[in-house]
Amino acid sequence: xxxxxxxxxxxxxxQLNSQQRQEFETRCLSDKMFAEEVAIYVxxxxxxxxxxxxxxxxxxxTLLPPEILTDEKASPKTTTDxxxxxPVKRMHLRKWLTLAAAACTIAALFIYPILNGDSxxxxxxxxxxxxxxxxxxxxxxxxxxxxxxxxxxxxxYQDAIRIFGSIYASNxxxxxxxxxxxxAYLKNRNxxxxxxxxxxxxxxxxxxxxGPFLMGITLMERNKPGDPExxxxxxxxxxxxxxxGKNQAQVxxxxxx
Amino acid sequence: xxxxxxxxxMEDFEILxxxxxxxxxxxxxxxxxxSKYMYLIKEGSFHFHLSYxxxxxxxxxxxxxxxxxxQRKTFEQRSSxxxxxxxxxxxxxxxxVRKNTSAKGKLxxxxxxxxxxxxxxxxxxxxxxxxxxxxxxxALLENLEKIGDKCKKILLLYQDDxxxxxxxxxxxxxxxxxxxxxxxxxxEKLKERMKGFINNE
Numbered sequence: 001x002x003x004x005x006x007x008x009x010x011x012x013x014x015q016l017n018s019q020q021r022q023e024f025e026t027r028c029l030s031d032k033m034f035a036e037e038v039a040i041y042v043x044x045x046x047x048x049x050x051x052x053x054x055x056x057x058x059x060x061x062t063l064l065p066p067e068i069l070t071d072e073k074a075s076p077k078t079t080t081d082x083x084x085x086x087p088v089k090r091m092h093l094r095k096w097l098t099l100a101a102a103a104c105t106i107a108a109l110f111i112y113p114i115l116n117g118d119s120x121x122x123x124x125x126x127x128x129x130x131x132x133x134x135x136x137x138x139x140x141x142x143x144x145x146x147x148x149x150x151x152x153x154x155x156x157y158q159d160a161i162r163i164f165g166s167i168y169a170s171n172x173x174x175x176x177x178x179x180x181x182x183x184a185y186l187k188n189r190n191x192x193x194x195x196x197x198x199x200x201x202x203x204x205x206x207x208x209x210x211g212p213f214l215m216g217i218t219l220m221e222r223n224k225p226g227d228p229e230x231x232x233x234x235x236x237x238x239x240x241x242x243x244x245g246k247n248q249a250q251v252x253x254x255x256x257x
Numbered sequence: 258x259x260x261x262x263x264x265x266x267m268e269d270f271e272i273l274x275x276x277x278x279x280x281x282x283x284x285x286x287x288x289x290x291x292s293k294y295m296y297l298i299k300e301g302s303f304h305f306h307l308s309y310x311x312x313x314x315x316x317x318x319x320x321x322x323x324x325x326x327x328q329r330k331t332f333e334q335r336s337s338x339x340x341x342x343x344x345x346x347x348x349x350x351x352x353x354v355r356k357n358t359s360a361k362g363k364l365x366x367x368x369x370x371x372x373x374x375x376x377x378x379x380x381x382x383x384x385x386x387x388x389x390x391x392x393x394x395x396a397l398l399e400n401l402e403k404i405g406d407k408c409k410k411i412l413l414l415y416q417d418d419x420x421x422x423x424x425x426x427x428x429x430x431x432x433x434x435x436x437x438x439x440x441x442x443x444x445e446k447l448k449e450r451m452k453g454f455i456n457n458e
Binding site for chain 1: 284287288291292295298304313314317318320321331333335336340341343344345347348351352354355371372373374375376377378379380381384385388389390393394397398401412413415416417441444445447448451455
């Protein structure tokens with residue numbers, strides 16, 4: 001039997017000690033024939049994985065409920081009953097003017113905060129555009145995270161998400177990568193994923209946690225009903241608890257208030 | 258999404274414990290895990306603009322990856338199972354999006370990085386990755402059907418993270434040592450069948 005095969009198998013089964021692992025890795029770099037054998041082994045394991053996955057998919061497909069299988073949009077309902085039109089009533093002019101004035105006042109009360117809020121929102125959009133950067137790592141051994149940072153800087157946010165996501169999946173303790181992942185999602189306008197990442201970050205015990213600040217920014221960017229109010233509460237928390245982004249949050253709160 | 262840091266829900270705990278220790282009921286726990294988060298399939302299809310089939314593939318792949326990490330105890334429970342699985346699933350979806358949008362018909366098109374290479378340092382990983390070709394993996398898949406049922410079964414159980422002792426018990430071999438020797442012979446057999454293909458590359 002090929003002794004190299006057992007040796008390669010032992011490496012990937014973590015049966016070698018750290019010195020043996022280093023020797024193995026050095027040999028991959030210096031011995032082309034050996035590297036080729038390792039590649040064949042990895043290819044074989046990859047083929048096995050794909051075959052295994054197909055078998056698992058067959059087993060697991062039986063678990064899927066019908067509602068996940070269907071992607072039908074609700075069929076438009078046709079109205080067969082026609083409602084009778086209500087008769088139009090005439091309105092006196094004075095009454096009409098009073099109602100119009102009241103409607104304008106109410107509209108103004110709603111619009112004014114929105115306009116002011118829009119100014120905060122514009123600021124935040126500019127912040128996301130220009131200030132949400134990531135600095136290069138000083139640690140040259142972290143090649144993979146540097147690759148993610150480079151992708152982020154080059155605006156290849158999909159690649160940055162893939163790289164940061166992969167690093168984070170193998171080390172969920174790494175809150176720095178979690179923050180980068182959230183930022184990449186935000187830049188790529190994957191607001192739900194950004195919120196999940198920053199919410200996760202907010203749960204960590206850190207001296208100065210950027211999670212709430214970044215969540216607030218994401219909510220303002222997403223701007224669904226209720227989001228600006230939630231963002232305001234988060235910015236208030238950032239200021240109140242002296243968290244990262246406090247000064248900027250203070251400025252935005254003044255505009256939002 | 259609200260959860261208490263470092264506290265795993267009871268159902269997740271049962272699944273994790275079962276996958277890590279109860280080999281005989283492993284399929285039960287796998288199905289529990291799969292069912293619990295399969296709403297992600299529809300989310301992935303919508304969010305990443307994938308077909309349902311692609312999203313289903315990505316989710317199944319993510320669950321398999323997660324199961325293996327639970328069994329190897331590389332999942333440290335610093336995040337919830339949901340967060341962990343969702344993160345893997347998103348990456349699988351992104352890989353599929355990239356694969357679907359890349360130019361079709363390229364020769365020697367690189368495959369997405371095999372999970373096995375993740376345990377290697379980056380420099381070594383790149384060297385090995387450059388030697389892996391999609392056509393070779395396709396040829397291996399075809400040859401897998403030709404090495405005999407017993408060999409195929411042993412290799413697939415091994416790939417599914419059953420150790421040699423578990424495989425011996427499942428298949429009826431005398432010992433883990435016998436399984437190891439047989440397993441390596443099966444790999445050798447597969448490699449022999451690939452010689453002609455590799456020489457013609």
